[in-house]
Every structure is written in C-alpha cells, then in structure tokens.
Amino acid sequence: MDRHTSLLHAPTPIAPLVTFRILFGGLMCLGALRFMASGWVEKLFVEPQFFFKFYGFHWVEVPDSPGVYILYSAIALGAAGIMLGWYYRLSAIIFGLSFTYAELLDVTNYLNHYYLVCLLGFLLLLLPAHRAFSLDVRRRPDWQVSHVPAWTIYLLQVQIALVYFFAGFAKLNADWLFHAMPLTVWLKEHHHWPVLGTLFQLPWVAFAFSWAGALYDLTIPLWLSLPRTRALAYGAVLVFHGLTRALFNIGLFPLIMIFNTLVFFPASFHERLLRPLGYRSTDHFRPYTYPRWAVRCLGPGLAIYLLLQVALPFRYLLYPGNVLWTEQGYRFAWRVMLVEKTGYATFYVEDGASDRRTEVINSDFLTSYQEKQMTIQPDLILQFAHHLASYYQQHHGFHNPIVTVDSFVALNGRPSQRFIDPTVNLASITDQLGPKTWMLPLQTPAHRFNN
Numbered sequence: 001m002d003r004h005t006s007l008l009h010a011p012t013p014i015a016p017l018v019t020f021r022i023l024f025g026g027l028m029c030l031g032a033l034r035f036m037a038s039g040w041v042e043k044l045f046v047e048p049q050f051f052f053k054f055y056g057f058h059w060v061e062v063p064d065s066p067g068v069y070i071l072y073s074a075i076a077l078g079a080a081g082i083m084l085g086w087y088y089r090l091s092a093i094i095f096g097l098s099f100t101y102a103e104l105l106d107v108t109n110y111l112n113h114y115y116l117v118c119l120l121g122f123l124l125l126l127l128p129a130h131r132a133f134s135l136d137v138r139r140r141p142d143w144q145v146s147h148v149p150a151w152t153i154y155l156l157q158v159q160i161a162l163v164y165f166f167a168g169f170a171k172l173n174a175d176w177l178f179h180a181m182p183l184t185v186w187l188k189e190h191h192h193w194p195v196l197g198t199l200f201q202l203p204w205v206a207f208a209f210s211w212a213g214a215l216y217d218l219t220i221p222l223w224l225s226l227p228r229t230r231a232l233a234y235g236a237v238l239v240f241h242g243l244t245r246a247l248f249n250i251g252l253f254p255l256i257m258i259f260n261t262l263v264f265f266p267a268s269f270h271e272r273l274l275r276p277l278g279y280r281s282t283d284h285f286r287p288y289t290y291p292r293w294a295v296r297c298l299g300p301g302l303a304i305y306l307l308l309q310v311a312l313p314f315r316y317l318l319y320p321g322n323v324l325w326t327e328q329g330y331r332f333a334w335r336v337m338l339v340e341k342t343g344y345a346t347f348y349v350e351d352g353a354s355d356r357r358t359e360v361i362n363s364d365f366l367t368s369y370q371e372k373q374m375t376i377q378p379d380l381i382l383q384f385a386h387h388l389a390s391y392y393q394q395h396h397g398f399h400n401p402i403v404t405v406d407s408f409v410a411l412n413g414r415p416s417q418r419f420i421d422p423t424v425n426l427a428s429i430t431d432q433l434g435p436k437t438w439m440l441p442l443q444t445p446a447h448r449f450n451n
Contacts, residue, residue, distance in 0.1 A: 011147035013267035021129035025083025032076035085134020113253035161221035168217030180206035181412035182340035224264035343375035343409035352400030385426035
C-alpha cells in the first residue's frame with residue numbers, strides 16, 4: 001500500500017460524519033415539512049396543467065395531490081431517519097429516491113442546491129455515518145465504531161469544494177467581472193435598506209461584491225482546509241452566506257453550505273460540538289472496515305463519479321455561443337446567481353392542411369412561474385411547442401400543426417433581442433443533446449447595457 005493509499009484509508013474519528021448526518025438530515029426534514037406547510041405542493045404540482053421534463057425523463061409522472069403529499073412525507077421521514085441514524089441505509093434510500101423523483105417532476109423547479117442535495121443523499125448512502133451516536137447503534141451495540149476510513153470524510157470535502165470551485169469558475173466571465181452584472185441590477189433593488197441601501201446604489205459596490213464573490217468561491221475550500229486559516233475562513237462562510245440569504249431569495253442554499261462546510265473541521269471540533277447532545281467518544285479503538293466486495297466496487301465507482309462531477313461543468317464548451325444565453329451546459333454546473341434574464345414568447349399554431357391560425361395565450365396552459373421560466377430556456381420553449389401541437393391536434397382538429405414563436409429575451413441588462421428563429425416550425429424539431437440551431441445567437445455586445 002503506497003503512501004497516498006495509506007492516507008485515504010487511515011482510520012480517523014467518526015465524529016465529522018455524525019455531525020454531517022445530523023445536520024443534513026435535520027435540515028432536509030424541516031425543508032420537506034416547510035414545503036408542505038407553505039402550500040408549495042398546490043402551487044407547484046396541483047395548479048399546473050402541464051409539466052416540463054428533464055431530457056430523458058419524460059416518463060416521470062406527477063402524482064395527484066395526495067400522492068405528492070405522500071412523496072414529500074417520504075422525503076421528511078427518510079431525512080428524519082438519516083438524522084437519527086434509524087434504519088439508516090433504508091432511510092437514505094427512501095430519502096434519495098423520493099427527493100430525486102420530486103426534483104424530476106418539473107424542470108422549472110430546478111435549483112442548484114436541490115441537485116446538491118441529491119448528490120449528498122447518494123454519498124451518505126455509501127458512508128457509515130450511522131455507526132456512532134444513532135438509534136441503529138442503540139438497537140445494535142455491536143455496530144458501534146470509533147473510526148472510519150479517512151476517505152469517507154475527504155469525499156464530502158471534495159464534493160463541497162467542487163461546488164465552490166465551479167461556482168467561482170463560472171463567474172470568470174465579462175458580465176460578472178467587468179460589468180458587475182447581474183449584481184448591479186439586484187443590489188439596487190435593496191435601496192430601502194438602512195445605510196446599506198445607499199451604498200448599494202454606488203457602482204463600485206456591485207463591482208466589489210462581484211470580485212469578492214468570485215474570489216471567495218474559488219479559494220474558500222483551500223482556506224477551510226488549512227488549520228491556520230480555518231476559523232477565519234468559516235467566519236467568511238457565515239458572512240458570505242448570511243448576506244446572500246438576506247439579499248436574495250435562494251431558499252435553503254445558504255444554510256446547506258453553512259452546515260456542510262463544518263466537515264472541514266477536525267474530529268476534535270465535532271466531538272465538542274456534539275457533546276451537549278450527549279455524544280461521547282469511545283475509549284476503545286473500533287475502526288469501521290468495508291467488506292472486500294464493497295471496496296472493489298467503491299473505488300472505481302467513486303472515481304467515475306468524481307470524474308463526472310468535474311466533466312459536467314465543462315460540457316458547455318461543446319456548444320457554440322454564450323452559455324448564459326443558450327443555457328446549453330448550464331444546469332448541473334454550479335452556475336449560481338449569474339443571470340438576470342427576462343423574456344416573453346408568443347406562440348402561433350397553424351393548421352398544416354388549412355389557413356386556420358391561432359395565437360396562444362400561455363396562461364391558459366402554464367402558471368405564471370412556469371411561463372417566466374419557459375420564455376428564457378430554449379428546451380422548455382421546444383417542449384411547450386410540442387405540447388401545443390398535440391393539444392391543438394387533439395382538441396381543435398388541427399392537421400400536422402405548425403408551431404412558431406415570437407420570442408425576445410433580455411440578458412443581464414442588455415436590450416431585449418430575438419431569441420428563437422420565428423420561421424422555424426418547432427413542432428417538427430426533436431429535442432436532442434446537440435446544438436440548438438433554431439436559436440438565434442446573442443448579438444448585443446457585452447458593453448451595450450441598458451442604464
């Protein structure tokens with residue numbers, strides 16, 4: 001066994017995994033309960049008549065209202081089981097499958113931190129985070145361990161570091177660095193804040209926030225990894241995510257990152273953190289050992305997983321044009337808070353066998369939130385066009401419907417410009433992973449912004 005392999009498999013106290021398990025499970029349980037109590041089940045899954053799907057997942061069906069409540073109850077129960085370490089593996093499976101299924105119901109609900117939750121739920125399934133301070137250990141005392149392989153903690157650290165790094169990497173673009181977009185627009189919306197509201201109107205403040213945000217994302221994993229800078233770095237985590245939570249409506253993401261970054265602290269810190277809850281480290285050295293078959297599978301499997309996590313954010317390089325405009329390669333790449341994008345789309349459906357032609361009222365088919373998301377994302381425009389073709393064929397007797405769209409989008413303060421070729425029959429186009437040639441390129445130079 002070489003030195004690097006030895007470091008990965010060196011026994012390390014289990015406390016960091018215990019903290020991660022409790023905080024992750026607790027936050028996800030509260031999040032699911034909050035989701036149901038806030039009426040979002042009705043707003044996102046009962047009110048809509050049509051749902052947009054991720055590529056390759058059109059088969060995912062949306063349950064009726066009781067079914068969605070059952071789904072989110074399963075998320076809450078699975079998360080609670082993770083937190084308590086109660087039938088941990090089963091709880092992780094229930095949570096992972098139910099949460100992922102819920103996120104596949106409608107692509108307009110996609111958020112980066114939901115994707116992160118899916119990934120962390122998968123990783124926790126593989127880790128022995130229930131082998132101490134859990135209900136599983138209480139019912140099976142022989143499961144108690146004191147140490148786990150070091151790689152189980154490194155894996156979580158690497159996953160968090162990748163999120164930060166690619167979030168920072170995505171900010172290395174002209175809009176963010178040289179025009180402070182979209183922060184120039186967003187900060188001005190908080191002009192009513194005492195004292196800070198006046199500062200937010202000053203151009204240099206938006207530039208300072210933009211550069212500081214990029215520098216923070218690119219370097220914070222390093223500072224959290226170094227013992228001398230860790231405490232100061234975590235202070236920066238609290239300030240950064242606390243400020244973004246106050247300024248922007250980004251849900252649970254700040255709390256997720258505030259909790260997750262604790263995994264960079266040493267085991268002694270976690271033991272002190274858990275002590276008020278009744279945690280006591282054992283004096284007996286009892287390391288957790290993965291079965292030999294699991295080791296053989298986990299090594300190659302996790303290597304492939306990490307390679308995918310590195311490769312996916314770079315897939316935008318396979319497509320022509322500005323990724324902020326085309327959004328090809330945008331999702332699953334940790335592009336956080338990079339765009340202020342508004343648009344409108346007017347659809348026309350024409351009977352291919354007659355001169356019948358109608359203008360579509362989008363609100364007859366979509367909620368206001370769905371319409372807002374659809375108008376700025378080309379794959380959703382295409383999905384909606386196909387739905388309209390099917391609807392008018394079935395309900396209005398149109399033969400070989402022709403669907404075109406008159407669409408305009410404004411990106412990061414630029415003047416609005418045409419988004420989709422209005423002469424293309426979208427009903428005749430099949431969605432695929434290649435470049436969307438029926439999109440029009442971004443024409444407005446980066447230096448021409450609206451005041």
